Amino acid sequence: MQLKHLKTIMQAEDGMAKIAAIAWAPNNVRLAVSTYDRIIHLFDEMGEKKDKFSTKPVDSKYGKKSYVIKGLAFSPDSTKIAVGQTDNIIFVYKIGEVWGEKKVICNKFPQQSAVTCLIWLSEGRIIFGQADGKVRSANHKSNKSQTLYATDSYVVSLASNPRGTGFLSGHEDGTIVRYYVVEDSSMEEQGRVTVHSAPPYALAWPMGHILAAGSDRRVVLYSREGRVVRQFDYSRDDTEKEFTVACCSPSGQAVAVGSFDRLRVFSWSPRKSSWEENQPKEIPNLYTITALSWKRDGSRVTCGALCGAVEMFESVLKRTLWKNKFEMTYVGPSQVLVKPLDPGSRGVILKSHYGYEIDDVRIMGRDNYLVARTSETILLGDLQRNLLSEVLWNSSGRNEKFYFDNPAVCLIFNAGELSLVVYGENDILGSVRTEFMNPHQISVRLNERRLNTAEDNKKLAYLLDLKTICIVDLVYGTTISQVTHDSKIDWLELNETGHKLLFRDKKMRLTLVDILRDQKSSILNFCTFVQWVPGSDVVVAQSRSNLCVWYNIDVPEQVTLFNIKGEIVDVVRADGKTEVHLF
Template identity: 65%
Template structure:
């Protein structure tokens, strides 16, 4: 079984070697038959051992016991023509598959090799080899690291990119039995097998926790494991039972939840977690597929939005009128405390213990920036569609949507949308790839203009009267402001970061000012 990364397709391969395609509601919409390595051997000559969707959800890789991987193009829509676009012949049976990157399929073989197939070049190569059959593969949350479990109990780790963690590659640990149930969580690795134990290992292979069920007569061997997309929950399947383990970040331990027991379910052979974390599918030895709703809690917000907390660090926000969804996730793994929808029901705001999450529901641009212990006293302004303005304790901070760093911070006591102007790449200029500027009041009679991209001050403009309105033009090179006497002035940035007066008017209304800006 496999879920598509875009959450719209769910694939199940039957014992008849037919792939059934379902929508996210569990309704069957399409199907196609798989093929043997050579038609002369017949359709009974192989079994499908594993399958996985491509990152763009338009292809499925099928790993077979007759020493081949077929990649089928299934298209974006139901009913699209199915065609084989890649085939990789191997020297032994394919046991398990991962597709972590666009053109890279990682797979394990009975002969102990872990290999990489490139769908662009149609060539495959060996990543590393062992002397023992590969029985399981697992990736970390980012997909840039893999674990392989082998029949002799060895677990090997490999990184395409260690993301600065400094963790070692190669043989990581030796489990007492074959690690058929292998999962890589955010903070540790969970391993289960035929000894009726689930063991949590640290990143360097040390035992952290052991959950021992060997004295439980109703328990049998653990056959498969799956990690939630956030990496903070692991489900392990056995006979008639699913065991759920949740990571407790404050205590840095795994807590076992109440197991899900289903009489006559029999041995669970496959688990697939939906990429947004909202559903888990379990396949059984007898051909059944069980669909579970994964939800810590569900909240209806303002009778307009449904918020589904699928994990401590992940929330799905769904617009009840349009059906559109946004997955809000803390990439640091922090617990999301509360989600609010502000700015005419368009923008998301959520706090964790150390970060602030912001998002635009219309463009699906999300940000998570460091924000330790503010006490929740911030004021948010959403007048600008590309940047969120946050005012807290005399400091103005700017966060650009889809950027995970604070764009800039300045000290000011004048937090009014009419007294702040931000321009971010609104008009292309020759020789200026990143044009981001901010104009704000230092005091009631002084304007400061800052280049946010370069991080320096472009100058200050002093005036003889109180300023009650200001605005930069799209390029950030002209500044228009008005004072209490209704006098409007315009300044232009010239070489050397000086501001020269170019326009003066005795009286002008707000509507006239905006028309003038449009024409500049």
């Protein structure tokens, strides 16, 4: 992981002008900076200043200089900002979705003690520490706050886990406490984890570990159980000062730690299964780093300093181009930012949920889908809908073939096995054995035109052999029906409800199967084109110079014929009407 300086967002002043807090919005398009004069400055993702607003004291009679801002955090939807203050209150400002909207206070959370640190979890709760040692939670929807736990030691830092389901609190006596606000599949034991040798002002919760650092000039990585896993000791380095702040990358595989004139980055190596220190970033005359924030897509790190300077860095492992159409920025071992080069296009964040290193990313399916690999998984993505999936996958020589004809599901063929992966889901929907890889001989229907009273409806039709069709219920993993035929089948398709099946054989005969009634009937000869009309059970087919339409497929003998010139190439339903395209 290398940090490359991009620009100076705010210039340093001649004297002390401490940057109190910095926060990136979850949607990656806003950056908030709190300055010494209690003003919140708003920047776009390129670091251009767009807006600002002043904060307020709990009571105007005490004056505008009666408090200090100690925490700043965006709401999960990026439309609100929580500000924690030393005059015993948290204000939540509504800033809107576009630049220039009026800033209004939508929540007030008065407290009995000064707020010392603050985070806003993706789960929705505002978590804050206080000078009296309490760690509390605030709900902006109910406008109520409550104490989660109390200690006898000043809260110096808070750090969320990468999933946003739990947090760590660091205290003045060195204690580090772990707490979860919602159930988590990978929950660890709650309560006191360990006691650091100094107040852990620099605290982070990277994936599988805890990082703590402070005035003792030691960066320590602890295990889940609180045992020391790795230690970086700079106590004998006269050029190093105390560590003041830390922030974790969105992937949980890197941590930036700030000190005096220096920014250090520690990253996890999946191949070596250990933490390593990268080349530190020396920043002469920056003085003590007082605030740090990592952009949610992993591509930027922003830091603020004692004299008011705010610097933006690019955090990149490597960058590649795909056919001069997409830029792929590896912002961590298991996280890649994939962005089209077209102006105005937004990218997607490809991330391995298992923490495996992504070593190959390809854009496929007319540049609408992506396929990436790790040593143990395959990642799939629909770029148009920003739906990403990661499924466990055994290494098989990378001979898989991917088909993207179905907009809801990806078909993966490998060594005689067909696997189905729904975009946006992290499990394989189903797998079957078949040797026939032609997508025209496979049909998948997933809750299309679903009836209100219907159960989960996911069906697959495929060829067992060239004369046998197998129909599978993917919800229960059971075979519903097998259809045998006297000639080789070259095309098949289920209707949207999965209750009927059409197939055509090499002799150009079209056959209808009623799956629920277990009935099979031949309905057309010399069939050169056939298609279900989208959103209905109407069938359109061509036989020689006739356009054949079944408006009620339950009565297949009732067919409407139209004489046409040319060949049908497509049936399109849009704006309440259906069109048949001829060539």
